[in-house]
Amino acid sequence: MRLVLASTSPARLALLRAAGIEPETVAPGVDEEAAVAALEAERGSALDPDELVQLLARLKAEAVASVLGTTDALILGGDSAFAFGGVTYGKPLEPAVALARWHAQRGGAGVLHSGHHLIDARTGAGFGETARASVRFAADLDDDELAAYVATGEPLAVAGAFTIDGLAGPFIDRIEGDPSTVVGLSLSVLRRLVRQTGTPWTSLWNRASGL
Numbered sequence: 001m002r003l004v005l006a007s008t009s010p011a012r013l014a015l016l017r018a019a020g021i022e023p024e025t026v027a028p029g030v031d032e033e034a035a036v037a038a039l040e041a042e043r044g045s046a047l048d049p050d051e052l053v054q055l056l057a058r059l060k061a062e063a064v065a066s067v068l069g070t071t072d073a074l075i076l077g078g079d080s081a082f083a084f085g086g087v088t089y090g091k092p093l094e095p096a097v098a099l100a101r102w103h104a105q106r107g108g109a110g111v112l113h114s115g116h117h118l119i120d121a122r123t124g125a126g127f128g129e130t131a132r133a134s135v136r137f138a139a140d141l142d143d144d145e146l147a148a149y150v151a152t153g154e155p156l157a158v159a160g161a162f163t164i165d166g167l168a169g170p171f172i173d174r175i176e177g178d179p180s181t182v183v184g185l186s187l188s189v190l191r192r193l194v195r196q197t198g199t200p201w202t203s204l205w206n207r208a209s210g211l
Contacts (some may be wrong), residue, residue, distance in 0.1 A: 004073050011163065020156055030060050032056055052113075065124075070166070073121045074118055078114065078185045079160075080159040087165050093156055095153075098156055107139030135160075141171055
């Protein structure tokens with residue numbers, strides 16, 4: 001069975017490859033800010049983290065599904081957001097924003113929300129689920145470490161301004177929940193969604209694990 005990843009995220013791609021899956025990757029081309037703003041304006045209130053990541057995961061999967069049409073494939077959309085101190089954070093994009101977040105986060109804990117939406121392109125049926133993992137940051141991070149980390153550029157394009165599978169791994173003291181959720185998608189959630197389509201998980205294996 002083909003798995004099409006509606007994302008160009010290197011972290012999600014690496015996770016799937018390590019799990020024995022070489023997906024096709026398609027950039028979904030979704031205007032995320034516009035989609036969120038439109039729904040929030042319609043509702044008259046902000047989306048909570050679960051609603052946010054589910055909306056964007058679904059829109060990404062649907063965008064790719066509309067291009068591929070009916071075909072023998074499963075299409076996965078995903079999105080992540082980090083909730084800390086009552087605020088939901090996406091990608092910081094700017095170094096000053098990333099640095100400010102790290103100064104606020106050190107010694108504290110937040111929750112990474114990872115939305116998944118899987119479309120069975122054979123039938124058009126869609127299945128969604130959100131995974132969550134709590135992340136606690138080291139309290140002894142000094143200003144020089146944080147400045148050096150932000151200067152690498154790594155935190156600018158990831159939700160919450162951190163990764164666990166890169167340079168920020170040593171800055172994280174504890175994770176409660178599925179660790180792959182923090183990387184970009186929950187493999188256990190994906191397996192459940194795949195099985196809901198009636199597809200054996202092992203039918204997605206098309207490469208040697210870890211290669």
